[in-house]
Amino acid sequence: MHSVSHEEATRDLRLVKTYTKFEMTQLVRSPGAMISSLVFPSLLFAAFVLPQMTGAPDPRHATVAVAQLCVFAFFTTCVFQIGFTVAEMRHEAWFVFLRTLPAGPLPRTVGQIFATTVVAIAGTIPILVLGGLFTDAQLSAGAIARGMLALLCTTIPFCLLGALFGYTLSLRTALGVISLASFLLAFLGGLFVMPATLGPVFDSISMLMPTRGPRELVAAAFVGSQVPWWSVVNLVAWLLIFTAGVVWSFRRDQNERYR
Amino acid sequence: MTPLISGSHLGKRYGDITALDDLSITVERGSIVGLLGPNGAGKSTLLSLLMGVRRPTSGTLNVLGGNPRYRSVRERLGVTPQESSLPEALSVSETIDLVSAHFRDSVDRDELIEAFDLSGFLSRRCSALSGGQRRRLAVALAFVGNSELVLLDEPTTGLDLESRRLMWDSILTRHATGTTIIITSHYLEEIEALAERVVVIDKGRVIADDATLNLIGTFATKSVTLTTKDIISLRSLPSLIGAPKVGKDNEVSLRTNDSDELIREIVRSEIPFSELRVDRASLEDAFIAITKGSEHEAEVQDA
Numbered sequence: 349m350h351s352v353s354h355e356e357a358t359r360d361l362r363l364v365k366t367y368t369k370f371e372m373t374q375l376v377r378s379p380g381a382m383i384s385s386l387v388f389p390s391l392l393f394a395a396f397v398l399p400q401m402t403g404a405p406d407p408r409h410a411t412v413a414v415a416q417l418c419v420f421a422f423f424t425t426c427v428f429q430i431g432f433t434v435a436e437m438r439h440e441a442w443f444v445f446l447r448t449l450p451a452g453p454l455p456r457t458v459g460q461i462f463a464t465t466v467v468a469i470a471g472t473i474p475i476l477v478l479g480g481l482f483t484d485a486q487l488s489a490g491a492i493a494r495g496m497l498a499l500l501c502t503t504i505p506f507c508l509l510g511a512l513f514g515y516t517l518s519l520r521t522a523l524g525v526i527s528l529a530s531f532l533l534a535f536l537g538g539l540f541v542m543p544a545t546l547g548p549v550f551d552s553i554s555m556l557m558p559t560r561g562p563r564e565l566v567a568a569a570f571v572g573s574q575v576p577w578w579s580v581v582n583l584v585a586w587l588l589i590f591t592a593g594v595v596w597s598f599r600r601d602q603n604e605r606y607r
Numbered sequence: 608m609t610p611l612i613s614g615s616h617l618g619k620r621y622g623d624i625t626a627l628d629d630l631s632i633t634v635e636r637g638s639i640v641g642l643l644g645p646n647g648a649g650k651s652t653l654l655s656l657l658m659g660v661r662r663p664t665s666g667t668l669n670v671l672g673g674n675p676r677y678r679s680v681r682e683r684l685g686v687t688p689q690e691s692s693l694p695e696a697l698s699v700s701e702t703i704d705l706v707s708a709h710f711r712d713s714v715d716r717d718e719l720i721e722a723f724d725l726s727g728f729l730s731r732r733c734s735a736l737s738g739g740q741r742r743r744l745a746v747a748l749a750f751v752g753n754s755e756l757v758l759l760d761e762p763t764t765g766l767d768l769e770s771r772r773l774m775w776d777s778i779l780t781r782h783a784t785g786t787t788i789i790i791t792s793h794y795l796e797e798i799e800a801l802a803e804r805v806v807v808i809d810k811g812r813v814i815a816d817d818a819t820l821n822l823i824g825t826f827a828t829k830s831v832t833l834t835t836k837d838i839i840s841l842r843s844l845p846s847l848i849g850a851p852k853v854g855k856d857n858e859v860s861l862r863t864n865d866s867d868e869l870i871r872e873i874v875r876s877e878i879p880f881s882e883l884r885v886d887r888a889s890l891e892d893a894f895i896a897i898t899k900g901s902e903h904e905a906e907v908q909d910a
Contacts, residue, residue: 441690442692448660450679
């Protein structure tokens with residue numbers, strides 16, 4: 349077998365840095381793709397969540413509302429950025445060229461995930477600022493640190509879902525399918541409305557959604573309460589399902605194009 | 608010394624389509640080999656096997672002492688992006704840096720910029736480059752890794768003659784430093800100008816493989832053109848190959864392996880003529896002759 353030497357491992361680490369830098373550069377230079385990730389979640393927060401918060405001063409409620417929109421920011425950013433990058437990758441000769449270079453796909457993938465995470469974090473900043481200024485949400489430094497840590501955990505399943513979309517959809521259908529699917533998953537997972545307020549049937553359907561586990565995890569992290577056991581099960585189960593899906597779709601795609 | 612590339616009995620099938628059919632090829636270190644063939648002949652498939660993007664359905668392939676899918680082999684292999692596809696949002700300079708970060712031993716940056724004349728637009732984004740500039744960058748990228756073997760797939764398609772000649776100089780300069788080069792092209796004159804050896808592929812097989820000069824020499828090396836009305840007498844000349852080709856204003860062109868003898872025969876038969884001209888046959892003539900020959904063989908086999 350071909351083993352990775354120390355020199356190659358060092359070079360791969362350097363490549364992760366290089367790719368992160370260039371992915372960021374590309375995002376900054378064509379901000380059209382990024383702008384919705386940055387603005388949309390906080391716009392939703394300002395339009396729909398803030399009006400509900402006035403007159404009902406429940407700090408815990410407000411903190412959870414902030415948390416679920418932060419999850420929405422991470423979810424949409426990961427699914428859209430990774431989904432489109434992968435779908436694009438399958439159509440452009442430039443990516444065939446990258447395959448001929450002496451490095452595996454790992455440094456590039458990690459670089460893409462890092463760059464996506466930076467955008468996702470940037471997307472949560474206006475939500476935290478609005479939440480801190482105009483609601484009774486308790487956003488201490490500790491709460492934000494715990495919340496961010498939990499959010500970072502959610503990037504992995506979310507990016508995998510994005511990759512699954514990217515490998516199975518053509519560039520043309522990607523926009524429609526990803527938009528619709530992410531809206532439905534966000535709604536069903538309780539990222540817009542508190543799931544409990546929509547009745548027990550909705551709540552139990554919601555608990556099966558890949559967005560619900562991350563929501564509970566992040567909400568508990570922000571509030572500082574105990575993480576419900578089923579949300580961890582949800583997160584791990586979907587992580588495994590998405591990993592299997594990505595492996596399957598990646599192989600299928602490689603077979604189609606590079607037999 | 609072992610050859611740089613040795614492929615034997617390579618086959619590649621896509622479902623029912625046979626792209627390569629029992630193709631064998633060896634390439635020695637330090638050479639420039641031209642790959643020639645009509646569209647769909649299997650050139651691109653062969654290149655994709657050599658660059659490790661696809662794997663053969665049958666046969667064995669050894670590139671630079673190993674499997675081109677291995678990183679250690681790709682380390683010493685340079686490739687151009689097809690269709691001059693580039694990262695549109697990055698600048699020329701950033702693109703070179705990105706590619707160069709993949710290699711253990713990359714070429715001297717300034718030397719590369721100089722060789723492919725990129726200095727005028729280094730900070731420009733790839734999306735803003737002209738067609739010619741894109742080509743120059745795309746071809747330069749194949750040389751970034753200081754590779755022993757470079758595969759150039761149609762490096763000058765879409766360039767004007769002037770830019771094409773400049774590109775040839777750049778490629779030959781890199782070759783002079785010891786790089787082995789395989790080049791495909793639609794322009795036969797390009798292969799003629801660059802390649803020492805030509806491999807002609809048709810229907811997934813090698814149908815001719817020889818030194819460029821020999822290949823041209825095999826097929827009617829000279830073309831004699833003259834203006835005359837007496838075409839009937841021309842037909843009986845012993846040194847003539849094939850039939851005379853009659854053009855406009857009684858211009859007739861004749862194919863031969865010995866133009867001196869043919870002209871002597873014309874003079875001896877007292878055929879009236881004017882505007883005599885002798886040209887060397889081009890690789891294009893040779894190419895037409897070879898691919899027609901293979902078609903003819905196929906017809907004979909079918910019958």
